[in-house]
Amino acid sequence: MNPNHSELYEANTDARNRSLSIRSGKSNGNVSSPTHRKGFSFASLRGSIQPELSRRLYRLIKSTNNLISAHEAAGKERDTIARELSEWGEQTQDEAVSDISDKVGVILSELGAQEESYAHNLDDARGVLKTIRNTEKSVQPSRDNKGKIADDIQKIKLKEPQSTRLVILEQELVRAEAENLVAEAQLTNITRKKLKEAYDAEFAAVIERAEKQIILAKHGQRLLALLDDSPITPGDARRVYEQGSAARQVLNDAEDDLKSWEMNRGHVFVGNEAADLGTGSGISQGVCLGVLESCP
C-alpha cells in the first residue's frame, strides 16, 4: 500500500485530500487543497539533478517493463499451479476431487493465460510511451542549440560588442527559435495525444483482464459448488460422483462466455469514457450475455 493512498477508503477529510495527488509534500497548482504534507519527497532530488528531457520517461518505461515481467511471471505460475492442482487431485484417488480439481485447473490455467495476455497489452501501451520519449529526445538538441546560440551572443556582446559575428549569430538565433517553436509544438501535441493513448490502452487492458477473470472465477465457483463436502463417518463410502457432465458444462459455459465477451468487445468499448460508467453496460453485458445463453 502506498503510504499516501492506503487510507483511500477512510472517510475523514484528511485522507480525501491526501489521495488527490501522488506528489508528496508540495503544492501542485491545486490551491484549494488544504494539506501540503511533509514526508518523503522527490523534490530535492529533482532540484539537484537536472535531468535530460527524456530521462524521466525512460525510467518510467523501464519500470513498466518490470511490471510486465511480474504479470508474465504470475501468468506462468498460474499455469504451473493448475497442473500441480490437477496432479494432486488425481493422486487423492477420490473421483470427485480428481475431476473438480482437474477442471478448476483448467479455469486457473485460463486465468493465467489472461494474465499473460494482460502483460502483452501493457507492453503495447508501453510502446506508445516510447513515441513521447523519442520525441523528447529529438527536441532536446533543438532546445540546446537555441540556448547555445543565445549564450554565444551574450559572451560576444561582453567581449567584442562590435564583432560582425553578432549579426550572423542573431540571424542564426532567429532561425533556431523558429525551428524550436515547431519542435515544441510537436512535443506538446505528441505528448498529450500519446499520453492519453497509452493510458487509455492500459486502462482498457485492466478492464479486459478484470472482466474475463470475473467470468472465469464465477464459473470456477460453480465448479466448486459441485463438490459434495458433507462429512462422512469412518467406514462409510462416499456417494458415487455424478457431477462429471455438469462440471464439463461449466467449462463449456466459461468458454462460451469468453467468446461472447470477444464478440461484444467492439460494442462494449465503443466509448470508453465517462458515459460508459453511468450505464454500467460494459461490465454487466460482458458477463451476463453469455451466461444467460448458456446457463439453464
Added chain:
Amino acid sequence: MNPNHSELYEANTDARNRSLSIRSGKSNGNVSSPTHRKGFSFASLRGSIQPELSRRLYRLIKSTNNLISAHEAAGKERDTIARELSEWGEQTQDEAVSDISDKVGVILSELGAQEESYAHNLDDARGVLKTIRNTEKSVQPSRDNKGKIADDIQKIKLKEPQSTRLVILEQELVRAEAENLVAEAQLTNITRKKLKEAYDAEFAAVIERAEKQIILAKHGQRLLALLDDSPITPGDARRVYEQGSAARQVLNDAEDDLKSWEMNRGHVFVGNEAADLGTGSGISQGVCLGVLESCP
C-alpha cells in the same frame, strides 16, 4: 498461453474437448471424452516416483507462494510507475499534463494497492491448503503402520506359521485398521472441505481485485478524457487548463465507488455460487451504485 488451452476461444470440437481437462494424454474417468491426447505428460514421472502423500500439495503451496510474490512485485512496481509518471508530468511544465498525470498516478497507485491486497488474499487461501497438507502428513504414518503390520504378518506366516506373535500382530492390525479408517475419513472430509474453501477464497479474491480495478480503470479513463489533445500550431499557446476541479472530482468519485463496493461486499458475496451469475448483480452493483450517486 497454455498449449492445451490456448484454443479455448476456438469454435471447433477439438479445442472444446481439449479444454475440458488440464491433464494431458490420459483418461481421467470421463469416458465420454473422445480425445485422449498424446503429448507431454506427467504420467511417467508419477509412475516412477511414488510420492509421499503430501508432496504434491507441498509443491502446489510452494508455487502459490511464487504467484503471490509475482503479484506483490506487480503491485509495488505500479506504485513506482505512479510516482514516475507524476514526476515526469510535472517536468513537462504543461499544467494540464502535470495535473492529469499526477491524478492518473493516484489511480495507478491504487491499482497497485489492489494488486497487493489480492496477493494478501491469495496468501490467506494458501493457508487453507496447508490444512489439507498437514492432514495428509498426519495420515501417512497411519497408512504406513497398517501396511507394515500386514507385511510383518505375511513374513511370519511364511517363516514361522505357528508363532504366537501372529495372534498379537493380527490384533494390532485390527486396531491399526480401525485407526486408519478414522484417519482416512478425516482426510477426505478435510480435503473436500478445505479444497472448496481455498479455491472459493481464491476466486473471490480474483473477483474482488477485478471489480475494484474496473472501478479504478474507468475513472482513470475519465481523467484522460479531461486532457485536451487537439493539436496546436507552432507559436500558439495552449488554452488555460480549467479541468483541475473536474479531475479532483473524478478521484473523489473513485474513492466513493470503492467505499460503496466495500459497503456492498457482504451483500454481493452472500451467495458466491451459480445463482450469482444469472443476475449479474455482483458486478453491476459494485460499479454502478457509487457512480450513480456521485456522477452528475
